[in-house]
Amino acid sequence: MAVLLAVWALLPILTTAFSWHGLWYELGFLGANPTLKYESFDQDSPEVNVMRWDPRCEEGYVFLSPRGHSYAEPGPLVYDSQGDLVWIERDFGEIMDLKVQSYRGEDYLTFWAGDDDGTRGTGQYYMLNSSYDVVYIVSAANGLMGDVHEFKLTDEGTALMTIYDICQADLTSVDGPEDGWIYDGLFQEIDIETGELLFEWRASDYYDIDESYFPLGLNKGSSPSAADAYDYFHINSVDKHTNGNYLVSSRYMHTVTCISPSGEILWVLGGKRNTFKDISRDKLATGISWQHDARWHYSDSVVTLLDNGAHEHLNTRDHSRGFMIELNFDDWTADVLHVYDSPGSFSSHSQGNLQVLPRTGNVFIGWGKPSAYTEFSEDGEVLCDFHWGPRVFFWLGWIKSYRAQKFHWVGRPRVPPDVAVDDEAHTAYVSWNGATDVAGWVLQRASNASAADEDFRSILYQPKEGFETQVDLQGEGYFRLVAVDFEGNRMGETRAFEGIWQWDTVHDSGSSSFFVFSERAFQWMLVGTFTAGAVVVAVWRGRKRIEAMCVYCRRRCLRRFDT
Ligand SMILES: *[C@@H]1O[C@H](CO)[C@@H](O)[C@H](O)[C@H]1NC(C)=O
Numbered sequence: 001m002a003v004l005l006a007v008w009a010l011l012p013i014l015t016t017a018f019s020w021h022g023l024w025y026e027l028g029f030l031g032a033n034p035t036l037k038y039e040s041f042d043q044d045s046p047e048v049n050v051m052r053w054d055p056r057c058e059e060g061y062v063f064l065s066p067r068g069h070s071y072a073e074p075g076p077l078v079y080d081s082q083g084d085l086v087w088i089e090r091d092f093g094e095i096m097d098l099k100v101q102s103y104r105g106e107d108y109l110t111f112w113a114g115d116d117d118g119t120r121g122t123g124q125y126y127m128l129n130s131s132y133d134v135v136y137i138v139s140a141a142n143g144l145m146g147d148v149h150e151f152k153l154t155d156e157g158t159a160l161m162t163i164y165d166i167c168q169a170d171l172t173s174v175d176g177p178e179d180g181w182i183y184d185g186l187f188q189e190i191d192i193e194t195g196e197l198l199f200e201w202r203a204s205d206y207y208d209i210d211e212s213y214f215p216l217g218l219n220k221g222s223s224p225s226a227a228d229a230y231d232y233f234h235i236n237s238v239d240k241h242t243n244g245n246y247l248v249s250s251r252y253m254h255t256v257t258c259i260s261p262s263g264e265i266l267w268v269l270g271g272k273r274n275t276f277k278d279i280s281r282d283k284l285a286t287g288i289s290w291q292h293d294a295r296w297h298y299s300d301s302v303v304t305l306l307d308n309g310a311h312e313h314l315n316t317r318d319h320s321r322g323f324m325i326e327l328n329f330d331d332w333t334a335d336v337l338h339v340y341d342s343p344g345s346f347s348s349h350s351q352g353n354l355q356v357l358p359r360t361g362n363v364f365i366g367w368g369k370p371s372a373y374t375e376f377s378e379d380g381e382v383l384c385d386f387h388w389g390p391r392v393f394f395w396l397g398w399i400k401s402y403r404a405q406k407f408h409w410v411g412r413p414r415v416p417p418d419v420a421v422d423d424e425a426h427t428a429y430v431s432w433n434g435a436t437d438v439a440g441w442v443l444q445r446a447s448n449a450s451a452a453d454e455d456f457r458s459i460l461y462q463p464k465e466g467f468e469t470q471v472d473l474q475g476e477g478y479f480r481l482v483a484v485d486f487e488g489n490r491m492g493e494t495r496a497f498e499g500i501w502q503w504d505t506v507h508d509s510g511s512s513s514f515f516v517f518s519e520r521a522f523q524w525m526l527v528g529t530f531t532a533g534a535v536v537v538a539v540w541r542g543r544k545r546i547e548a549m550c551v552y553c554r555r556r557c558l559r560r561f562d563t
């Protein structure tokens with residue numbers, strides 16, 4: 001059984017691009033958070049294992065908000081489409097829901113930052129421009145604090161945000177106290193420029209406590225006090241259609257609710273108050289549970305979401321998947337248009353999102369607690385699949401990102417590029433945290449320290465590779481590295497550094513044969529240990545059957561001997 005499970009878990013790894021490094025990565029031998037270190041940059045970043053890549057995947061950058069037990073210093077993180085680091089920052093503390101949104105025709109990086117209890121949060125929303133300066137900080141109104149789950153800008157220059165408000169409630173309908181406490185689920189719409197509250201909706205005005213699927217007292221929250229309130233609704237996404245209606249996802253009610261501009265419930269998909277007749281196979285459309293990120297897909301009759309089908313303590317499906325669901329308001333039916341199954345059929349017990357990409361129509365899913373994201377074609381084929389933490393730790397959530405989303409982004413940091421020089425190896429290492437569209441680096445030289453900008457002469461061009469690029473150094477004098485974009489425009493340059501490098505004295509720092517040998521040996525040792533372990537486990541588990549077999553054999557032998 002254990003062997004079968006291991007094979008099953010590793011099958012996707014073995015059938016895609018196999019590498020020893022990838023295998024060790026996925027088995028967790030490199031730790032729960034394998035990282036890459038850089039010479040020129042003082043922060044490390046989670047290493048990505050590319051499970052699958054396809055040129056049909058949309059151009060763009062991937063935006064994460066890593067945190068968790070094995071991710072000591074959380075903060076925003078951006079990868080390029082190959083999984084190479086583009087931007088990492090640890091000055092904001094724990095953040096959530098990093099994404100690119102447009103406000104008044106300009107793109108902003110937006111996220112929540114503040115204090116969280118692992119599930120809900122109290123904080124504010126930040127909007128950074130392309131030079132990574134904080135331009136707006138948006139807060140909730142009425143003395144409330146913004147929650148981690150949603151910060152969505154609308155085309156009208158307003159912001160939607162989720163809020164958890166602790167208040168008193170009668171819990172007798174779920175066998176709780178009459179003077180109990182709940183986390184009420186709210187959302188607000190705020191004018192970004194003025195901070196004015198335009199609309200507020202409160203779940204407890206429209207939903208009864210006993211419509212929840214989350215048992216009272218399961219996870220704390222038995223509600224004797226305000227500090228131990230019952231999270232009965234768990235609002236986790238808000239969207240707004242151009243027709244003025246709102247779309248709210250409630251994880252604990254298993255519902256997606258359409259709300260009119262006056263707050264009335266127009267329809268409910270899923271849960272105990274479902275409005276729709278489900279005409280999908282296996283009744284998947286209305287059978288959603290513990291879901292995240294309900295969005296309208298252009299039309300108000302197509303809804304996308306991530307159906308987790310699982311909670312830390314309560315599994316309702318054998319794996320998580322995304323859905324594109326079509327609603328028909330003539331005969332009130334719901335049908336599943338497309339399904340996006342988690343590759344390898346894992347469950348995401350919390351968090352996650354589903355995004356339809358604007359140019360290709362591909363579907364991008366961040367799996368939340370499992371440190372993975374996947375891009376599907378619209379009809380459900382896995383195109384790109386990336387792990388940014390090992391598969392064996394998916395269920396633990398030691399490194400996780402509430403959402404993972406893909407956007408076009410232009411980043412032009414105001415700080416200059418970083419450079420580190422290895423004199424021995426005649427090599428410069430250069431990187432530029434946050435800069436997008438760097439095509440490569442031009443090595444320039446001047447004869448003295450007081451040389452003017454135009455006195456630097458270009459010597460060689462090195463195309464950018466990954467986050468950090470290595471450049472061979474030659475000659476004598478003062479050097480600097482200039483970032484150039486794909487049109488050849490100069491974007492910025494490093495500080496100047498001095499040196500004397502002759503070609504013929506370059507040391508060969510290639511790997512020695514001993515190292516290669518010992519690495520191989522180490523790999524076979526690990527495989528041997530793993531196999532031996534599996535055999536021992538199999539023998540131990542089947543010891544009764546083996547014993548019975550031996551007894552049977554002995555009897556047969558004796559009988560044959562007798563005759
Ligand atoms: C970003 O905002 C800062 C502060 O408001 C401003 O100084 C800077 O010029 C802005 N950058 C861009 C590219 O607009």
Ligand SMILES: *[C@@H]1O[C@H](CO)[C@@H](O)[C@H](O)[C@H]1NC(C)=O
Pocket residue numbers: 446447448449450451452455
């Ligand atoms: C520094 O170099 C520039 C040109 O490379 C030259 O014009 C200038 O005279 C030099 N200054 C000194 C102090 O050598």
